[in-house]
Amino acid sequence: MSINPAPRAYQVVLDSIESDLRSGKLALGDQLPGERALAEQHQISRASVRDAIRILDVLGLVKTSTGSGPNSGAVIISNPAAGISQALRMHLAAKGINVREIVESRILLETWAAQMPPRNPHHAQQVIDRTAVLIMRMDDAQLSREEFHRIDAEFHVLLASMAGNTVVESMMESLRHSISHYVAESIPNDESWQPVVRVLRRQHKAIHHAFATNQRERAAQLIEEHITWFYSQTR
Amino acid sequence: MSINPAPRAYQVVLDSIESDLRSGKLALGDQLPGERALAEQHQISRASVRDAIRILDVLGLVKTSTGSGPNSGAVIISNPAAGISQALRMHLAAKGINVREIVESRILLETWAAQMPPRNPHHAQQVIDRTAVLIMRMDDAQLSREEFHRIDAEFHVLLASMAGNTVVESMMESLRHSISHYVAESIPNDESWQPVVRVLRRQHKAIHHAFATNQRERAAQLIEEHITWFYSQTR
DNA sequence: GCGCATAGTATGGTCAGACCACACTTCGAA
DNA sequence: TTCGAAGTGTGGTCTGACCATACTATGCGC
Structure with a gap:
């Protein structure tokens, strides 16, 4: 022994x-x-x-x-999201975790980040400006769906970055990646996608407005509704 | 090309x-x-x-x-915490540990789990019973410090498992593993450790009591104080 | 028929040595 | 000086071998 x-x-x-x-x-x-x-x-x-x-x-x-x-x-390099999202995705496939848990966790992290007072006001203002640009780009009707999801992800991660916590930020990004395969499968890329994307655009704008006017609790609430609604569409 | x-x-x-x-x-x-x-x-x-x-x-x-x-x-098998904690630990090593972020994240996850209504009442009761045993074991004055930390970690993870979210549970466990090295270094294992462990025991008992009497909000508050206090001792 | 030591077999863990495609470095010819 | 060819070091892959381990089958002694 x-x-x-x-x-x-x-x-x-x-x-x-x-x-x-x-x-x-x-x-x-x-x-x-x-x-x-x-x-x-x-x-x-x-x-x-x-x-x-x-x-x-x-x-x-x-x-x-x-x-x-x-x-x-x-x-x-340091790309924490890569390893973690890979792990989450495989465990999702193995049924060791389920979608509910991912969605719950996303809401937890993102609403927390939204309500947190920005650690750096200058950076916060930059984020608000840059997310405004992302929102405009997501309005482009020619945008491919992959591109839309990519910008969408960037939008969420940027907002969360205001809280100034890289651990939370990495976890958020990982959660998003881990589930992208599932999302792509469960919402077919046909006419049923168009109404969804219109709602998403509207929600993004409302969230951005809440941030820009410093209504952080409202922003958190809108984000929760946004995430909950989106995953309610996947099935 | x-x-x-x-x-x-x-x-x-x-x-x-x-x-x-x-x-x-x-x-x-x-x-x-x-x-x-x-x-x-x-x-x-x-x-x-x-x-x-x-x-x-x-x-x-x-x-x-x-x-x-x-x-x-x-x-x-499916042991999500294994991969995540390994990834987190290495990245923290690469970037330099930021204790504030870890403490923030721990508080976020643990208070959330505490306030969440248990998904499975039977399991919740089991957790309360098992954590009671852990508290008794942590009272043992002969316990080595490593053993104390191990049981302490189990205590926290068990409580968080009531919420029934494997992802949150894995992230919690990962955070703990990732900084155990730091904790061990920053509180010397001498007479300064004894007063600390006495406070920790008292806090654990208060937290357990809040759970056992179903005062979940109070439990969350106590956990936040517990974590905040502990890290205020590391330096 | 039973019990038990033994040989057999399949597993992952490790090693050594080889070849490839690639990207940069060096150097010589124009 | 310019530019292309040869040189060098990198990770990526493959082959084939040997080891310790843990189960499985065998067959002996009773």
Whole structure:
């Protein structure tokens, strides 16, 4: 009965990198040593190093690319939503979580962010200006549905960013991504989509107006109705 | 300029498994085909199949074990907290921990869960009974500090589970895991820890009492004070 | 027929070594 | 000076091998 049940080889690399991140030896934008170098450093095979890198990749912590030069190899980025949304999506598929839970969580996070007093008034004003532009772009009748959803997501994330909490922001983004597949499937891209998008535009404008006039509680309420209504259409 | 920029080999397996999960061909508890079999099915190497399995493992979607028989190989589970907390922890390491954001998020999630009417009264009663046991165990003066934190975490997660939202529960658990390292560092394990733990015990009991007597709003308020106070001690 | 040690078999975990496509770097020819 | 060709280092993939493990089947002794 060993106290060392299964020391995965790749864990060594993962721990080493996490430690370097904490100590500041590695920072955003830095390049990781090459796989062959890491393998030699830790005295493990390149295959195991690749396991670790692959995990960091999926978690949205590094971006890998082939070739040589300053932008090649594994570069440290920070895209928390990538890993989390992937995880949520798979668990959704596996029925480990359900749509109700996602919607509940979205409402929780977004209404909280709406009611929170902005941490940075200057940034808040910028957000209000930029979301106004997004609303105009969503009015374009020529817009493809994918593009609409993309701008829609940006709209919501921008508003939430006013609260100045990146953790909440990342979770929100992840929730949106995780469920986009489901949304695309459950509302067919035909004539039934047109009435929906008209309501969404109206709701976005009302939400934006509430923010612009600093009626934050009303904004929160409108967001809750917006989200609830939208998912009531998916079925 | 190909339309096929970089079709990672492991993605094929991932897509196939996700699709099987959606269609119900694969369900929780099922065993995945062996790595060698999957490699042949998809006409890729075992190494690439392993990439896919490794990802599912990190995401908390499968559990792998060696040997043969019904419990060997890759078995489908659903442990959303695993992947999310790993992702969150690494990103916090990369960006530098912002305690304010963590505290804000914890308060948001836990007070929400406290105020939410229980989805399952029977389960709620079980939670109240089990948390009572945890409180008693935390009274043990012989308890190591690590053990105390472990039980403490279980206490909070259990209470939050009453709301019946796995996503919120996973996010909570992830937040706790992600900063346990920080907490352990910032409160030295000496005489300064003893007064803290006494207050924590008292707060836990008050929270439990509020739940047991169905004063959910009061419980939420106590939890907020509990979390705020605790982090005010870390520095 | 029963009990139990043994050999067999399939699993994931790890390793070594090879080849590829790619992107940048270097350097020589025009 | 310019520009194209060769060089070099990167991750991506593949092959084939060996290991420890955990179950399964065998067959021996009784």
